[in-house]
Amino acid sequence: MDNPVTKDNLGETIFSLSSASGRAGVAVFRLSGPASAESVKHLTGRSVPRPRYAALRKLNSQQGDPIDEALTLWFPGPASFTGEDCVEFHTHGSPAVINGLSAALLSLGLRQAEPGEFTRRAVQNGKMDLTEAEGLADLIDAQSEGQRVQALRQMGGGLRDLYEDWRERLLDALAQIEGEIDFPDEGDIPDSLSHGAYAPLGALASEMSTALEDMGRGAAIRSGLDIAIIGAPNAGKSTLINALARREIAITSPEAGTTRDVVEVQMVIAGLPVTLSDTAGLRESDNAIEAEGVRRARQRAEEAEITIYVVRPGTTEFEPFLVESMTKTDIIFLNISEGYEHFDLVNAPTSLRGNLMEPNGESGVHTRLEEIVRKHYSVGQDSGLTRVRHGDCVRRAQEAILRAQGQLGIAPELTGDDLRAALRALSELAGESDIEAVFDRIFSRFCVGK
Numbered sequence: 233m234d235n236p237v238t239k240d241n242l243g244e245t246i247f248s249l250s251s252a253s254g255r256a257g258v259a260v261f262r263l264s265g266p267a268s269a270e271s272v273k274h275l276t277g278r279s280v281p282r283p284r285y286a287a288l289r290k291l292n293s294q295q296g297d298p299i300d301e302a303l304t305l306w307f308p309g310p311a312s313f314t315g316e317d318c319v320e321f322h323t324h325g326s327p328a329v330i331n332g333l334s335a336a337l338l339s340l341g342l343r344q345a346e347p348g349e350f351t352r353r354a355v356q357n358g359k360m361d362l363t364e365a366e367g368l369a370d371l372i373d374a375q376s377e378g379q380r381v382q383a384l385r386q387m388g389g390g391l392r393d394l395y396e397d398w399r400e401r402l403l404d405a406l407a408q409i410e411g412e413i414d415f416p417d418e419g420d421i422p423d424s425l426s427h428g429a430y431a432p433l434g435a436l437a438s439e440m441s442t443a444l445e446d447m448g449r450g451a452a453i454r455s456g457l458d459i460a461i462i463g464a465p466n467a468g469k470s471t472l473i474n475a476l477a478r479r480e481i482a483i484t485s486p487e488a489g490t491t492r493d494v495v496e497v498q499m500v501i502a503g504l505p506v507t508l509s510d511t512a513g514l515r516e517s518d519n520a521i522e523a524e525g526v527r528r529a530r531q532r533a534e535e536a537e538i539t540i541y542v543v544r545p546g547t548t549e550f551e552p553f554l555v556e557s558m559t560k561t562d563i564i565f566l567n568i569s570e571g572y573e574h575f576d577l578v579n580a581p582t583s584l585r586g587n588l589m590e591p592n593g594e595s596g597v598h599t600r601l602e603e604i605v606r607k608h609y610s611v612g613q614d615s616g617l618t619r620v621r622h623g624d625c626v627r628r629a630q631e632a633i634l635r636a637q638g639q640l641g642i643a644p645e646l647t648g649d650d651l652r653a654a655l656r657a658l659s660e661l662a663g664e665s666d667i668e669a670v671f672d673r674i675f676s677r678f679c680v681g682k
């Protein structure tokens with residue numbers, strides 16, 4: 233970013249086209265900053281309308297050339313989205329009007345907003361915390377129902393409620409421990425004070441563990457699930473992906489080793505976007521290209537949230553190691569051809585059966601995928617942590633709490649320092665510590681105008 237907003241240039245008045253660019257019925261411009269009301273006066277020749285009421289006003293350039301007629305809204309700070317004085321102009325959505333108004337605002341000395349700058353100001357002015365701003369960014373990016381619901385919850389303060397509760401309890405523990413520091417000579421009272429903090433700190437640390445363990449769910453909902461199809465050559469992996477996607481995205485043939493590159497398709501399963509990947513058949517190969525394909529196949533399976541192991545009795549040897557590395561969200565699909573109706577896997581978890589040569593032979597796999605997504609990746613069960621950043625902060629808070637717990641009654645000063653470190657980590661989660669680098673990274677991914 234050329235011109236990142238810092239506390240020093242918060243005073244600048246910014247503007248942006250907040251609706252999508254291009255020809256449209258209506259275009260929405262937003263202004264934020266101290267010169268907002270002044271800009272209305274310049275453009276309309278009149279003072280601002282009544283706060284939060286729409287008024288139809290003619291807009292003219294400084295040279296007096298008409299630009300458009302626009303619904304004009306005035307949101308005086310601090311009761312506005314950014315906390316500053318804000319204005320909205322709803323103009324006609326033609327490129328000529330958009331360019332004309334942009335030029336007029338620039339000539340008044342306003343600056344084009346950076347991506348996410350309105351929201352950044354809202355956070356810096358205490359209108360929302362950073363996790364709520366992230367929820368808002370996720371909502372703008374949401375493509376599926378699951379993502380929308382999760383984003384709305386985070387935007388509504390779901391994660392804030394969680395860490396505020398943690399913070400209160402940390403402050404209670406800190407108060408107990410500081411009692412010990414303040415009254416070191418009063419017999420065994422201080423001792424009982426700090427020991428009283430032992431169990432609450434343990435409970436906090438374990439809640440944080442649970443939230444961290446659950447984080448994969450929230451992150452998967454946010455970014456979509458990866459599902460990998462793997463198995464021996466000719467097991468029917470490509471046939472399966474084509475059936476699930478209902479189109480011919482991968483080449484199938486009787487030749488073992490047909491698929492080499494990873495072939496991906498995007499789908500929505502039970503309301504969640506997923507990326508389904510077909511991979512090379514697993515076998516030892518002297519061919520360098522095929523061997524690379526096999527390496528990529530294994531890597532995909534390792535990274536995937538769900539792995540589907542396709543086994544076709546009668547074709548190639550079944551790799552028992554696959555089953556050993558199975559997780560509870562993996563699926564074994566037995567692709568049963570004629571003559572193998574009674575085949576079953578020994579020492580393997582229950583598997584699904586089907587015949588991919590028959591119509592809807594893949595339907596069992598589809599149903600099972602829906603069940604897994606609903607059971608393990610539905611919104612509402614997740615901890616509220618959806619980003620690596622959240623995990624980092626909570627992990628640091630938890631480590632500091634465990635250190636503090638270990639020193640209770642031994643070194644009260646150190647305990648206090650660790651609890652304060654835990655509080656700082658939670659403040660960072662909230663975005664209160666205002667670390668420019670973190671802000672730059674998060675807000676640069678916003679769209680312009682938000």
Ligand SMILES: Nc1nc2c(ncn2[C@@H]2O[C@H](COP(=O)(O)OP(=O)(O)OP(=O)(O)O)[C@@H](O)[C@H]2O)c(=O)[nH]1
Nearest residue numbers: 465466467468469470471484485486489490491513
């Ligand atoms: N008889 C029979 N043929 C099948 C079945 N499933 C797939 N085939 C056929 O077996 C061949 C191999 O299927 P593919 O889907 O290419 O197998 P693959 O696992 O992708 O194979 P590679 O990419 O080579 O690892 C194709 O000719 C399919 O039409 C089945 O259930 N029964």
Ligand SMILES: [K+]
Nearest residue numbers: 466485487490
């Ligand atoms: K094949």
Ligand SMILES: [Mg+2]
Nearest residue numbers: 469470490491
């Ligand atoms: Mg294949």
